[in-house]
Amino acid sequence: MTTYPALRIHNDDRGYRAQIESLPLPEPQAGEVLIQASYSSINYKDALAGTGRGKILRQFPLTGGIDAAGTVVRSRDARFREGDSVIATGYGLSFDHDGGYAHYLCAPADWLVPMPLGLDARRAMILGTAGFTAALALHRLQVNGQHPELGPLLVTGASGGVGSIAIDLASQQGYEVVAVSGKAALTDWLKGLGAAQVLGRDELPGGERPLEKATWGGAIDNVGGAMLARITRTLVPTGGIAAIGLAGGAELVTTVMPFILRGVSLLGINASDTPGPLRHEVWQRLASDWQPRHLDEILTDTVSLAELPDAFERLLEGRTHGRTLVTLGG
Ligand SMILES: NC(=O)c1ccc[n+]([C@@H]2O[C@H](COP(=O)([O-])OP(=O)(O)OC[C@H]3O[C@@H](n4cnc5c(N)ncnc54)[C@H](OP(=O)(O)O)[C@@H]3O)[C@@H](O)[C@H]2O)c1
Incomplete structure (x- = not known):
């Protein structure tokens, strides 16, 4: 069976903890898309969820990460095909659905934004939520x-x-x-x-x-x-x-x-639940006339899945600035 690594967040009688685990590759259901993720990022909410210092997750265990970008490997929705580059942010990710801190993500197609011309997975995740x-x-x-x-x-x-x-x-x-x-x-x-x-x-x-x-x-x-x-x-x-x-x-x-x-x-402002049309419009602008000019300076750190727990601590202790990119497998 094919497996993939993910940062799983648990809250049970052994306490609150986030750790890397190997999961079986999910099979997308009707209306879902399986994505091989290349990048994610760290947002304030991710650090709260990963450390347990904020009540973010609604069920346990779950894969953390409210952001991911990557390539569709299997689609059961007519809007997406194998090889499409997509962005997933917010909605149920790392709330009541597995999130983006994993090499694969299976998500409802309604949550996905096709990668706009002018952006790629890496730049999309420097931006992220x-x-x-x-x-x-x-x-x-x-x-x-x-x-x-x-x-x-x-x-x-x-x-x-x-x-x-x-x-x-x-x-x-x-x-x-x-x-x-x-x-x-x-x-x-x-x-x-x-x-x-x-x-x-x-x-x-x-x-x-x-x-x-x-x-x-x-x-x-x-x-x-x-x-x-x-x-x-x-x-x-x-x-x-x-x-x-x-x-x-x-x-x-x-x-x-x-x-x-x-x-x-x-x-x-509620980014996670922004409806599809406005979400697409804002990403489109970020890829075109609103492209930030200083993304290279804003990207101040890049971490792997294993380095996430330390990076969460640094962010909550006020020792970070700008954006932290997370490299995944894809
Ligand atoms: N509504 C939404 O949809 C939405 C979406 C994304 C984020 N957020 C929220 O927006 C905030 C920023 O998110 P982020 O991802 O940019 O987080 P971040 O990278 O950690 O930035 C937060 C910044 O807030 C300042 N700060 C931290 N603790 C503070 C304190 N005790 N008093 C005053 N200022 C403090 C710091 O900036 P300085 O050191 O420069 O002052 C820190 O860099 C968070 O509260 C997050 O939950 C909301």
Whole structure:
């Protein structure tokens, strides 16, 4: 029987653990596609799932990894054929379905995006869910009326995967990007990606009044908590905030004043469940007119399946920046 290696996450009477195991090659059912995966990546959610520090998985054991890209080896869906190059991110991967940290992935065809012209599996996974999320956030802001003339665009959690790609994308579209980062040593790196200015996490202007001086045109926020609350109070009228993450906290304590007196919009971003048509459109843009210019600098580490547990620890301890690519068998 053909087998393949996968990073399996268990939670049972022997505790929470992630380990490499050999699995039998699955047989795709009707509507499913078997993919030989070449690359995956590490997102914040992957590190939470892999270490058990976040409640991400809904069943155990499961293969981790919310991202994968590779080649179709068997298809039981008319939309995909053997040899097609595909991207799989989000949906049930590493939630209630085996994910991308494996040499093979069997997934519903509805979850797959055909590799757009202009991208390959490696570049698609340097982007991964983080890149898709950054582009989705910018897209939602723009649909909501965000434009560079409204004022500077804040990007918080700037040195992370989503943050670094958001800086690249927004700066190339003419936004004056102000990066907020806890890593002062990375100021030059962030400016190299396109940030006009870099602020420390405690350097954001404004106090605790319901409305403070209107300073920012908009924001892409990966941090949540007190940082997001402060941003709501300091946006210009009609500015938008894309709320993506909770790296700094899940709470949001603010008032309705910015929303009812300045027309500020708080836009929720959910990358995993983005419906097919919008998902395809955003990947298409990432492969064409929105191609990041600095992916080589944003890729800061490449690891194998066996190196994943250490890489999860480094990410959660704040010792990483940019994106980590995972090499698989395909
Ligand atoms: N809504 C969605 O669909 C979606 C999709 C993808 C990711 N996310 C979320 O977005 C966030 C970023 O994801 P990612 O993959 O980019 O993670 P990442 O690469 O680990 O980046 C997170 C960044 O947040 C900052 N940060 C970490 N701990 C912090 C703290 N205690 N207070 C303030 N800032 C802190 C750090 O940037 P600095 O050191 O530069 O400040 C860190 O690099 C995560 O919360 C993730 O769960 C959500």
